[in-house]
Every structure is written in C-alpha cells, then in structure tokens.
Amino acid sequence: MPSGLFFVIRNCYDHLQTKTAAMVKETSKWLKVAKRGSQMSTNCYFRKINMIIYALIWSIIIGMVTAAYLNLVNWVINLVWHEYLRSSRGLNCWYPFIICIPAGFLIGFLSQHLGDYPLTIEEVLTQFRLHGRLNYHHWWKSFALGLLVLAAGGSIGPEASTTVLTGSMINWLGDRLRWARFCLSSGQAKRIWLRKMDQQQLKKAPTFSQLFESKRQRLLSVVLLVIIGISGAALVFKLFPEEGVFGIHHHLISWQWTNLWTAIPAILVGLVFGKVFIWLANWSALMIDVKLNRIWQGGIFGLIIAASSWLSGDILFSGEFRIVPFTHEALKLTVPFLIMVAVIKAIITNLGFAMGWRGGTIFPAIFSSLAIGVACALLLPGDVRINAVIVLTTSLTVILGKPLLASLLIILLVPVELTPVILVAALLTNQLVSKLPTRRH
Secondary structure, three states: OOHHHHHHHHHHHHHHHHHHHHHHHHHHHHHHHHHHHHHHHHHHHHHHHHHHHHHHHHHHHHHHHHHHHHHHHHHHHHHHHHHHHHHOHHHOOOHHHHHHHHHHHHHHHHHHHHOOOOOOHHHHHHHHHHHOOOOHHHHHHHHHHHHHHHHOOOOOEOHHHHHHHHHHHHHHHHHHHHHHHHHHHOOOOOOOOOOOOOHHHHHHOOOOHHHOOOHHHHHHHHHHHHHHHHHHHHHHHHHOOOOOOOOOEOOOOOOOOHHHHHHHHHHHHHHHHHHHHHHHHHHHHHHOOOOOOHHHHHHHHHHHHHHHOOOOHHHOOOOOOOHHHHHHHHHHOOHHHHHHHHHHHHHHHHHHHHOOOOOEOHHHHHHHHHHHHHHHHHHOOOOHHHHHHHHHHHHHHHHHOOHHHHHHHHHOOOEHHHHHHHHHHHHHHHHHHHHOOOOOO
16 A cells, blocks of 8 residues: 555544544533533422422411411410309409409500500501511511400400411511522522521512412412411311301391381491491590500500409400300390490400500401490391391491401301391492591501
C-alpha cells in the first residue's frame, strides 16, 4: 500500500475515533443531565403530594380542634355552674356573686394587659378585608378571655372566640402551604412537617391564590378541605356528644287568615326592638367612661350580672341551650315578665361587651328577640308561633343585617313548618331597612 494512501487512511481513522469519543462523552453528559432532571421532577412531584397530604391532615385536625373547643366550653360551664349549684343548694341565690365578681376582676385584669379580646366575627372579617389575613399569633388571647367570660356566666356566645380560633388555624395552614411552595420553587429542600417557617421567606412566598393553576382548582380544593374539616368536627361530636342547639323541629301550626294583618304590627315591633338592640350596643360603648380602670369595669359588671340573675336565671349565659325550651315555656309566662327579660338581657349583653365581657352577641340577640316576640304574640290574635317568629326574624335581620344568615339560624331553632314565614319576613325586613336613612354595617 502506498505510504500516502496509508497516511490518509490513518488520519481518517484517528479523526473518526476522536469524534466518536467526543460524541460518547457528550451523550454521557446529556444522559446525566436528563437523569438529574428526571430525579428533580420526581422529587418535585413527591413534594407536591406531600403538601397535599399535609393540607388534608391539618384540615381534619382544625375541624377536630374547633369541635373540641366547643365541647370544652360546655364542659367548663357545666363544671363551674351546674355541678356546683347542685351541691350548694343553700347558696343558690348568692352563687352568681361568688363566681361573677372575682371572675369579673380577673377578666378586667387580663383585658387591661392583653387588649380587647376575643375579637368579634366582624373584626375578624375586617382584618381579612384590609390585610388579606388574620394575625394568628394572638389566638391564645381570644381563647383565654373567651373561655373565661363564658365560664363566668357572661351573656355572650362562643361564636366569636371560635371564629378567631378556627380562622387562626386556617390562616396558619395557608401560610405553611405558601412557604412550602416558595421553598419548592427556589430549590430549597424543607421538611414542611417539622421545620419552622422563615418569616423572610414567607414574605417572598406566593399568595394563596397563586398556589393554584385556576380559580376552579382553588374553589374545588377549598371546598374539599372544608368538607374534610367538617368531617373532623363531626367525628369529635360523635365520639364526645354534647347537647345540641340546632336541629330540625316540628310542630302543628294553626294557619289563620288573621295572621296576614297581625304580621304588620309584628314586623313593626321587630324593627323597633332590633334598632333598640343596636342602639344599646352603641350607647353602652359611649357611656362607659374610658378613664375608669378596666379591672374595675370587669369587677363592677360582675356585680351587675350577678344581681340581674335574681330577676331571671336566663340573664346569665348566651341562652343558646335555652332557646328551644324557652319557646315552649314562654307561652306560660306573663307579658310584662317577657318584656323585662328581653330588655334586661339586651342591656346586660351590650353593657357587658363594653365593660370587657366580650364575645358573640348572636345568641343573646336571638333569645331576647324571642322573648319580645312571644310577648307581642300573646297580645295579638291568630297563631302565637307565627306572630312570634315574625317578630324574631325581623329583629334578628335588623341586628345582623344579613337576612339569609338570620333566616338559616331561625329555621334551625323553630318548627320547620314556619320556614316560608321566616323567609318572607326576612326579605321584607331587608327591603324596609334598606330604605331607612341609617343602617348598621
């Protein structure tokens, strides 16, 4: 073979060998990159699954804690009042003074050092509207003061402290999910189950809405988590049953044409009482001298509510567990007594709120409106229950400013046969209130 030809063949072979080695090296490099990308994709997938499991489990826990708190409220009230009252018969009339006055000074002391807690439902919603979130770091203040006021026999309900507790847990869970997504997108491996949130990273995290690819996905996810939370609460109520407030009640209603015209005075009475309840709330806030030490405010109100219990035991507590029995008992009471109970409970509820005995006012509003409703119904012809429920619906719609919420609450407390009357009365009241010059927001 000529040397020139051999040299050309040798050069081609060396060139081919070099190219092949380079291609093999490049292919190996890309395979490693692809393998690393596949691993990262797999890790990302499993981390998202981990977030979903985390959200599901904590939704169950939130529902269970909410139910446990409501059971705790009932247990503490029963421990402080019912059991002790049974064992101290000779001190029955003085027992409220023994409990309310010391508890009042303690409530005043805590209010002075912690602030105005528990937050009301409206205050919680305002925080969400203004800031898009609830400051859950102060949840324990609403928990402690809310439970103390309820245990002391305050004429308020547990809905305020329950809303703060549940809202705080939900907000905390949302922040955990936002923080986990930020860590995932920035390539920082964090254990969502154990690690403490970094506040600087949380500020850079996406909003809750940005965690989802679409509004439909967000809606479905939230609905699923809510259902799971309710299931957790139902599990606790099933395992540790307590006396219920709401339910489906039945009663034979004597429908009469007379109730068509008696609805007019019934609506007027409900409008007036609802406005009086709101006026009492504003009046109480203005009347209380802010210069008076909060500790003394709490103690003085403890004396006031204890003394008012001499008039009627229904002045104490929110009245939530007395609403259904009271609908039957009230028909046997006198009109002056019912008016007295309604007015005094409205005054005590709003005055106590202004003096540091804070909490929900929905159930006291229902109870006092029911008392005034029965008093009015006893003076009018026609079916007593129809007239009473018209007054109750009208008054509660004025107080809450939400006809659908007022209707739903009342439907679950009175005979279900009165549902059409409740819905019509709520809608008519809403129309009438909207035409008045002033309205509570």
